[in-house]
Amino acid sequence: MPVVSPKEVQPNYDIVIVGSGAAGGQVAYVLAMEGAKVLVLEAGRMFDPARETAMFQTPDQAPLRGEKTPDKQYGFHDCSIASGWDIPGEPYTNASKEEKRQFAWWRQRMLGGRTNHWGRVSLRNGPHDFKTRTRLGVGFDWPISYDDLAPWYDKAEMLAGIFGAAEGMENSPDSSPGVLLPPPKFRAAELLARDRAKAKLGLSVVPIHRAILTQKQDADRVPAKLHPGNAKAQRLLAENMRMRAQCFFATDCHRGCSIGAAFDSATVLLRPALNSGNLDILPNAMAREVTVNADGKATGVTYIDKVDGSEHHASGRIVVLAASSQESVRLLLNSKSSRFPDGLANSSGLVGKYLTDSVSSGFSAQVPALEDLPPHNEDGTVGQQAYIPWSFCQEQLAGKLDFPGGYKLLVSGGRRLPDLNAATKFDWLSEREGIAFGADLREDARRYYGSIVGIGAQGAMVPNDDCFAELDPEMKDQWGIPALRFHWKWADAELKQIAHQQEMMGAILDAMGGRYRRPPEIQNPIKAVKDGGSVIHEVGGAIMGADPAKSVTDAWSRTWDVPNLIVADGATFPNTADKNPTLTILALAWRAADHLVEEMKRGNL
Amino acid sequence: MNPSHESLAPRIDRRVALRWISAAAATPALGGISFAAETPVAAHGYGPDPDMTKAYQPGELWPLTFSEAQRKQIVALCDILLPATDAAPGAVAVGVPDFIDEWISSPYPGQVGDRKLLLKGLAWLDEEARRRGAGDFVSLKAGDQLDVCQRLAIPAKRTPKEYPGSFFLRLRDLVAGGYYTTPDGMRDLGYRGNVPSIEWTGPPAEVLEKLGLSPQA
Numbered sequence: 058m059p060v061v062s063p064k065e066v067q068p069n070y071d072i073v074i075v076g077s078g079a080a081g082g083q084v085a086y087v088l089a090m091e092g093a094k095v096l097v098l099e100a101g102r103m104f105d106p107a108r109e110t111a112m113f114q115t116p117d118q119a120p121l122r123g124e125k126t127p128d129k130q131y132g133f134h135d136c137s138i139a140s141g142w143d144i145p146g147e148p149y150t151n152a153s154k155e156e157k158r159q160f161a162w163w164r165q166r167m168l169g170g171r172t173n174h175w176g177r178v179s180l181r182n183g184p185h186d187f188k189t190r191t192r193l194g195v196g197f198d199w200p201i202s203y204d205d206l207a208p209w210y211d212k213a214e215m216l217a218g219i220f221g222a223a224e225g226m227e228n229s230p231d232s233s234p235g236v237l238l239p240p241p242k243f244r245a246a247e248l249l250a251r252d253r254a255k256a257k258l259g260l261s262v263v264p265i266h267r268a269i270l271t272q273k274q275d276a277d278r279v280p281a282k283l284h285p286g287n288a289k290a291q292r293l294l295a296e297n298m299r300m301r302a303q304c305f306f307a308t309d310c311h312r313g314c315s316i317g318a319a320f321d322s323a324t325v326l327l328r329p330a331l332n333s334g335n336l337d338i339l340p341n342a343m344a345r346e347v348t349v350n351a352d353g354k355a356t357g358v359t360y361i362d363k364v365d366g367s368e369h370h371a372s373g374r375i376v377v378l379a380a381s382s383q384e385s386v387r388l389l390l391n392s393k394s395s396r397f398p399d400g401l402a403n404s405s406g407l408v409g410k411y412l413t414d415s416v417s418s419g420f421s422a423q424v425p426a427l428e429d430l431p432p433h434n435e436d437g438t439v440g441q442q443a444y445i446p447w448s449f450c451q452e453q454l455a456g457k458l459d460f461p462g463g464y465k466l467l468v469s470g471g472r473r474l475p476d477l478n479a480a481t482k483f484d485w486l487s488e489r490e491g492i493a494f495g496a497d498l499r500e501d502a503r504r505y506y507g508s509i510v511g512i513g514a515q516g517a518m519v520p521n522d523d524c525f526a527e528l529d530p531e532m533k534d535q536w537g538i539p540a541l542r543f544h545w546k547w548a549d550a551e552l553k554q555i556a557h558q559q560e561m562m563g564a565i566l567d568a569m570g571g572r573y574r575r576p577p578e579i580q581n582p583i584k585a586v587k588d589g590g591s592v593i594h595e596v597g598g599a600i601m602g603a604d605p606a607k608s609v610t611d612a613w614s615r616t617w618d619v620p621n622l623i624v625a626d627g628a629t630f631p632n633t634a635d636k637n638p639t640l641t642i643l644a645l646a647w648r649a650a651d652h653l654v655e656e657m658k659r660g661n662l
Numbered sequence: 663m664n665p666s667h668e669s670l671a672p673r674i675d676r677r678v679a680l681r682w683i684s685a686a687a688a689t690p691a692l693g694g695i696s697f698a699a700e701t702p703v704a705a706h707g708y709g710p711d712p713d714m715t716k717a718y719q720p721g722e723l724w725p726l727t728f729s730e731a732q733r734k735q736i737v738a739l740c741d742i743l744l745p746a747t748d749a750a751p752g753a754v755a756v757g758v759p760d761f762i763d764e765w766i767s768s769p770y771p772g773q774v775g776d777r778k779l780l781l782k783g784l785a786w787l788d789e790e791a792r793r794r795g796a797g798d799f800v801s802l803k804a805g806d807q808l809d810v811c812q813r814l815a816i817p818a819k820r821t822p823k824e825y826p827g828s829f830f831l832r833l834r835d836l837v838a839g840g841y842y843t844t845p846d847g848m849r850d851l852g853y854r855g856n857v858p859s860i861e862w863t864g865p866p867a868e869v870l871e872k873l874g875l876s877p878q879a
Contacts, residue, residue: 102711108715109713109714109715110714111714111715113856114714114715114717115843115844115845115848115856116843117756117757117761117840117843117844117845118716118717118718119718120708120718120723120764120768121764121765121768121770121773122761122839122840122843123843124772125772126707126708126768126770126772127707127770127771128707128708128709128710128712128770129708129710129712133712133714134714136714138710138711138714139710139711140710141710144710145710241862241864242862242863242864242878243864243878244864244865245865245869245870245873245875248864248865248870248873248875248878249873249875252875305858305859305860306858306859306861306862307855307857307858307859308856312714426873427873430865430869430872430873431866431868431869431872432852432853432854433854433865433866433869434854434855434857434859435854435855435865436855436856436862437862437864438862439855472852472853472854472855473853473855474848474853474855474856475842475843475847475848475851475853476839476843477835477836477839477840477843478835478839479839479842479843479851480838480839480842480851481834481835481838481839484819489819490815490816490819491812491814491815491816491818491819492815492818492819492830492831492834493815493834494742494743494744494811494815494834495742495743495744495745496747498743498744498834498838499744499747499750499850502838502842502850502851503850503851503852506851506852506853507852
């Protein structure tokens with residue numbers, strides 16, 4: 058089965074999935090491997106990472122030296138097409154005009170969705186992250202525990218191929234032995250941070266986990282572990298694993314990976330699923346509405362063919378929403394009928410509610426110890442290699458901190474591929490009366506390049522009543538589909554966390570002997586917090602729970618109201634953790650898909 | 663230049679570079695001055711789905727708009743801001759004037775402010791040259807050109823948001839950015855990556871020694 062046009066769509070599928078990113082790809086993979094007939098609707102075009110990604114291109118080969126523009130909002134060589142916070146013809150609104158109450162919504166309109174330009178950071182939520190209500194009295198408990206999800210974390214990690222180490226830290230779980238690939242060596246700045254943070258602050262800088270093959274996957278052993286008793290799936294996966302190369306330690310994963318060393322949905326999930334013969338992919342299909350029958354069961358998805366604007370319907374026994382958390386929310390809210398006048402699966406009134414995002418701020422300094430280092434290649438696994446997991450769980454439990462959410466710190470530095478600003482921010486470091494040019498400019502550039510250390514904090518957010526999405530009463534997109542309106546407000550708990558982040562990042566950079574122009578923003582954290590949506594970690598809006606009155610889906614990501622409708626993406630997260638959401642999306646989607654297979658075998662679906 | 667430096671060079675379009683060099687060398691003293699129109703650029707951008715793998719040249723996606731006089735001025739300024747050294751080519755030879763022209767001719771809103779600022783600044787430099795008795799900036803003696811820049815560099819640092827210091831800072835940043843994003847510039851900066859390797863072994867021993875850190879396990 059292949060890539061299809063609306064004319065070629067089969068009259069009926071077992072599963073119709075909206076979205077081809079992490080969640081949609083994962084569900085499609087599991088179901089196709091198990092023999093179900095699957096259709097994936099993708100709102101963007103087909104995309105071939107092996108052929109279309111820019112890997113070794115230098116900035117001077119791009120227009121405007123590859124700088125961001127409205128057409129390429131993460132830069133020219135970033136692996137995003139027809140994507141961004143602002144897409145012509147696809148509007149959304151914010152209810153508030155206030156500067157700090159805006160939510161920015163990234164959409165990725167291409168096969169593989171956001172897995173194409175993702176940094177590949179793949180951390181497990183910890184046991185506490187599933188039980189914040191019980192443990193700290195805020196937010197919600199998930200209807201599952203860490204132990205419930207742990208087997209699927211192992212599976213998702215073995216399939217994706219993730220490097221990392223076991224650190225034995227509270228609430229930053231280790232993987233089962235043999236699951237992770239070896240982490241890369243640290244760069245000079247990361248080694249210095251590790252040494253100084255430990256010596257002066259007692260903080261542990263440890264290898265981060267990322268979905269990059271630091272060595273080839275074990276195609277002889279892993280497939281049997283992931284697909285016991287399924288010889289065809291084992292063969293297809295082994296073939297796909299052998300097609301993926303080991304990382305060659307160059308070029309940014311955000312550019313995409315033509316050799317398949319970095320995970321993306323098309324390369325790792327959709328390719329073997331297509332090879333099973335059980336998957337059709339329909340690109341350029343903008344989902345408008347989930348349809349239901351008189352029994353209240355989902356029957357399929359109505360979509361717009363973006364090629365000619367015509368409307369069509371795809372039928373399936375089961376519908377899976379994996380369109381990205383807020384796009385899935387929008388679909389539910391737009392799926393109105395006499396039986397479901399407030400939108401589908403919304404009897405609780407909670408569809409759109411409890412939108413959360415990483416609580417994030419940054420701080421950087423120039424570190425004299427790193428000046429004038431002998432030139433050497435520091436690409437490594439370009440991007441994040443080191444981080445500081447949250448290590449104050451016990452202080453928080455004892456009430457010694459004035460905020461409930463932990464955060465991780467991403468340490469970055471090194472001699473990176475120069476961009477337009479690689480040598481232009483150093484004038485404040487010299488005693489010269491004027492800005493440097495000529496020989497002075499060359500001298501400063503060589504001396505200070507690679508001596509800047511940046512730290513980024515990403516923290517857990519407690520869901521609150523001020524952050525949600527709803528349908529805008531008037532605004533529609535270019536196909537006439539009602540647009541979302543966002544409500545956003547940082548709560549006191551999050552701003553206190555930001556102040557703590559700033560203080561901590563300042564202390565670490567102080568410990569490294571760093572110099573900075575402005576001190577960390579401890580007194581006025583609203584100035585430092587990144588806008589909602591800007592980190593592109595937004596989740597929630599169809600949260601899972603144990604009580605149908607207080608949640609949208611059950612513990613298997615199945616909507617309470619519509620038994621054959623699954624929400625597989627980040628919309629089901631009752632809260633963000635201080636971990637990036639993608640790995641948890643993959644694990645939850647796989648778990649939901651396994652449950653679907655069981656239910657289908659039992660004849661319940 | 664060492665051999666490995668040469669091996670990185672072919673990505674640059676030398677024809678473009680040579681055009682600028684000859685243009686700079688053949689500069690006659692011009693009485694008239696012409697400027698790129700300060701009207702907004704009407705060209706289109708590259709759209710949301712460009713070919714990311716292709717190597718683009720300035721002027722390929724939208725027309726360049728510098729006048730001949732402005733081009734000569736930018737070439738002269740590039741020669742002051744980043745002249746060639748024994749070890750590395752200068753900004754002109756790696757095509758920075760073309761990049762600046764591409765930048766100010768861009769249809770995107772982010773560059774509109776730079777277009778106004780740079781064109782205004784270039785005109786100001788010619789006025790300053792006339793105050794010093796020359797026809798325009800390009801005709802000024804080398805020592806005077808340098809003096810003008812040295813004087814501008816001070817407000818560019820002290821009051822970077824105030825014109826004309828703001829102009830000089832932005833010009834310097836674009837020239838430096840345009841230069842250090844080329845393979846030659848990267849080499850001069852000390853960037854050694856963007857090459858595939860079978861393994862990644864971390865920083866070499868001499869780096870660890872300088873930092874007083876022990877080797878990684």
